[in-house]
Amino acid sequence: MTPTDEIPAKLREILAQVLGAAQDGIGPGFSAESAPEWTSLNHLMLISQLESEFGVFFTNQEVQQLTSFDRILAALAGRNQIDS
């Protein structure tokens, strides 16, 4: 399990790798609307990469909603508290 304080950095890294965006441009406010590479296919792969990296799984509803840095971070942080 990734320690809670390392989640944002790891999330930034995965978003950068999957979407080809610069890491410093990724943070609060970064979302599917602002990132042209955040296509439905990349979203699908992104979710799966997050699931394996953080050892979680997202419900169908979450998969559809987790389209921004803030929402993903909130979901991961919440998951971490419950699981630990």
Place this chain on the structure above:
Amino acid sequence: MSSEQQIDTSTLQRVVAGVGTGQPWSAYQAAARVLDKIPPDEIPERLRARVALLGSFTLDPFLPVLRVEAARVGLWLDTYLAPYGQFLPELIDPESGLYRFRPDVTFLAVDSDVLWNQRWAELPPITSQPVVGGLLTPLFSGLDVFDRAGSGIVVVNDFVLPRRSTEGVNAFRSKGTFAHTVAHANKHLRLRLSLRGHTFLFPLADVVAQVGRNHAFNWRTHYRGHVTWSDTLMAAVAERYVGFALAAIGKATKCIVLDLDNTLWGGVLGEDGPGGIALGPQWPGSEYVDFQRELLDLQRQGILLSLCSKNNEGEVLSILREHPSMLIRESHLAAYRVNWEDKATNIRAIARELNIGLDHMLFIDDSPHEREWVRRQIPELRVPELPADSSQYATWVGSLPSLIVLQQTAEDTRRTAQYSEAREREEYRSATGSLEDFLQGLVLQVQIEPLTDDTMSRVVQLLAKTNQFNITTRRHDETTIRRHLSAAHWRVYTMQVADRFGDFGLTGVSIVATAADHWRIDTFLLSCRVLGKSVETALLARIAADARQAGVNRLVSEFIDSGRNQVASQFLANHGFTLIDDGQWERPLATPGPEWPSWIQEGPRTRYPEGPREAVPR
């Protein structure tokens, strides 16, 4: 990337060096984006392969993985991905994107859902027959159509049972189960693919077994977006696909150069002595016996084995000849350099002796120091990282992507024998005086015959890979040849060469396009094994004689400089052709010759058949 910088194998390898086995898909995706930054028009032609993917599921995420694995072996891929699930229409329609793309290799990635969907209407069928026929019949019609376009090789995977069956303990009694359908489909797929020349079976079931079925499929991404292969399976499949791509463009390994101490046996011969090295039925010697067995499997397919070792030659030869557990013997070796010279010098000497480019050779040595040194000296040589743990050697060698042989011809299986004959021939040469004496003493024999079904694959192979003595370097494929033969436009001459030391096999090809008053030599090539024996004069003399008999008044041809065929540049001028204009050469047949060389005997003559031919004779 600066544009002055020459892009080569190592440029590509550096980009992907950080991405390795076990890393998530996102790492591949990131590395592929770095590859995207290299301007495609700066990638030299020799590093490129055209790869088409047709799938029954979503393969878009597989593309970056494949491109990264290709870059790892120094290959740049131009890729084409067919629209989702369109593998049958793309194959069948000559207007499709697939045909326009003209791939070197086409991969059909088909999952067993295509069988399931065919089958699972309302009632399970009593037998799997119609289900399998329902898929394979259109698939093979598609392959037939695609074959006629003559576009590279096609690789089709076998079907894999994706999870444990719920069909019950009695399922094995029934012919209508899904498990039976998969087995039945595989049996027929294997059979039908084996009857075709340019199609190959991709062992997906074996790759799934290698990564473990529970790790091979990602059911979340499968259901969310038809991305069925897991990160792990994508990487494992890509590694093996790359081998096919290398082979399809003629970049596979032709010769393995082997170290001896701690590579082919355990221990150091010079220190431990013949009785002290580890090689035999018991551990630790058994690890090396198995490794040798794998290497011999490769040798049997036509990959040459050679030795490069710092040892005393006499001691090594007695191991090769006398050690009871040595599997690789002197007769399996195309060349060896056992001495105290540096290994790069020795490897270059082996390359020269075998007339094989260093970029088609692979060096296996247990010493990281030797590997690194040789890598620096010969950057184009393949020098993979042999595992430090010798129990892994036998498994490891099977994972090297460049050790793949697509076409096996009679010449391939005889090749090692040919090299040892060449050693004897060379000894004879240094013992005789003039070149003429040498050639007379060789007792050369040639047999010139029309192309047959039996020689087709060898002819296609020579067309595909002959670079040096090749006046036009036209890479005609089998489809093109058959089309021209059946329209009676072409005569395809083949030449077999032998001398008193052995048989060179089919080593000369000429394609002649016939017209009423002139014959055009479209292709004229010799394998480098028979250079310097004037056999090309014999072949041309035969063509000229046939042309005269057909009432033709001149031969025409051209020399197309490929940058690698300088050895053939004087061929036309030396045989009475004169340059007319614009690269066109002509030789009037009223002028006598060319003379059949006096030191060459002609084998039994086969008359060239006249008129159109449906198929080539056997």
